[in-house]
Amino acid sequence: MCRVPSCLKNQGNDDDFILRFVSMGPFGVNYPCHREMAVHKYRMLSRILDRTGKDIGEFFDVVKKLEDHPFVCYEGLSLETVPDRDGFLLILVLDGCFILRVPCTSI
Numbered sequence: 001m002c003r004v005p006s007c008l009k010n011q012g013n014d015d016d017f018i019l020r021f022v023s024m025g026p027f028g029v030n031y032p033c034h035r036e037m038a039v040h041k042y043r044m045l046s047r048i049l050d051r052t053g054k055d056i057g058e059f060f061d062v063v064k065k066l067e068d069h070p071f072v073c074y075e076g077l078s079l080e081t082v083p084d085r086d087g088f089l090l091i092l093v094l095d096g097c098f099i100l101r102v103p104c105t106s107i
Contacts, residue, residue: 024095025074026088041094044101059093060086 022037049056063070070092071077082088 022098024099026077026082026091037098038094041098045094045097048097048101056093059097060089063089063092 045056048054049059068078070088071082077088
């Protein structure tokens with residue numbers, strides 16, 4: 001995933017690039033919609049954990065095994081640029097569970 005290039009932001013209305021409903025990945029964590037939807041993301045994670053009988057640590061272990069792969073999926077992110085690796089992995093786990101669960105559930 002790429003960030004919106006500044007040359008595009010400067011050509012039009014900056015509001016066109018603001019997340020309004022749900023953010024996915026690390027680039028949207030500072031938007032209000034991220035905080036509002038975080039409650040729902042945690043709820044989806046909880047439902048998946050309850051249904052599978054798994055511990056969140058198992059989910060983290062699976063994502064950690066991917067090593068650097070998640071970082072190369074986001075432009076400009078690396079182990080060196082992300083100060084909180086566990087926080088980044090939590091975003092991936094939450095977003096993944098949210099994506100898997102939302103089609104099966106009404107929010």
